[in-house]
Amino acid sequence: MPQLLHIDSSADLHNSVSRRLTRMFADTWRGQGSGHSVVERDLHRDPLPHLPDAGLHYARRLRTAQEMPDAAAEALQAELIAEVIAADVVVIGAPMYNWSLPSTLKAWLDYIHVLGTTVPFDTADQPLAGTPVVVVSSRGNTYAADGPNGGQDHTVPPVELTLGTSLGMAVTVVTAELTLAGRIAPMAPLAAKAAESLAAAEESVQHLARALG
Ligand SMILES: Cc1cc2nc3c(=O)[nH]c(=O)nc-3n(C[C@H](O)[C@H](O)[C@H](O)COP(=O)(O)O)c2cc1C
Incomplete structure (x- = not known):
């Protein structure tokens, strides 16, 4: 029973590009058979509380x-780590907020990146090594x-460093850029490029969901 962990962090519940792309990934994943389950x-x-200790x-x-962290915080951390370990594949919506990542997603990374538990430290344990993770990065501008x-x-470098370099996950990044072209008047001439970027990202997430499923 292949399981997908579908994570979103956009604060836009109406027109989010990253939500559209992670949903497309999850729908394609589900479409591969009734055994393909999704945890959202x-x-x-x-939102998670900021790391309290x-x-x-x-x-x-x-x-x-x-x-001596609070027992409830430890239990939450254990739940989050177990959830990601149980996943065969992870897809994460990671919009760019002020050149960085949403604080909600940063909090999640802070909970699951644990020396000696998910990150090799005094032992070689690295339970997430090799798990594929697709990071869907949406951004208003272009950062070519x-x-x-x-x-x-x-936005992307700290996610890649945490999940890939440190946790050993197999990270693939899908980028949709220039998403503000339809909203900010001076960016209107970039609308065709934005559409091109979105179409390429849609093709990538569908391809990846099939390839990883
Ligand atoms: C709080 C906030 C900060 C943002 N900061 C940036 C930024 O630094 N650079 C950028 O290119 N776009 C920035 N944007 C635009 C978003 O990256 C863009 O709208 C993107 O599509 C958001 O992802 P979403 O569509 O999945 O919500 C920002 C948007 C918000 C709401």
Whole structure:
């Protein structure tokens, strides 16, 4: 029974591009057979509290004597980690907010990135190693490496570093850019490029959902 964990973080519940693309991924996934199940976690509709205690960044055996996180926070962390470990594939909507990622998604990363539990530290344990994760990045502008905003995308790099470099997950990034072309008048001439970017992203998420399913 292949299971998808479908995560959204956009604060836009009406016209979100990342939500449209993650939904397309999940629908394509479901379309592959009744055994293809989906677990949804909407980090905007149902936000996590910010990480309440630095001790949660470490497995219990690695904490100092002063680090005694609240039992409810530990239980929430265990639930989030178990949820992602149970997934065969993960898709994450990651809009660019102020050159960075939504705080709701950052909170989720803070809970699941745990030295000695999900990240190898004093042992080689890396339970998420190899799990495919598709990160759907939507952004109002363009951040092409060779353009004037090259190097200013601080949304995707921390997600790739956390999930890929540290947790060992197999990260694929799908980008839809120039999403504000239809909203900001001076960007109107970029509408065709925005449509092109969205069409390519739609094709990518459908292809990936089939390939990973
Ligand atoms: C709080 C906020 C901050 C934003 N900051 C940026 C930004 O720094 N750079 C950018 O290109 N677009 C920015 N945008 C535009 C969004 O990236 C764009 O609307 C994107 O499509 C949002 O994803 P969504 O469509 O899935 O909601 C911002 C939007 C919001 C709501």
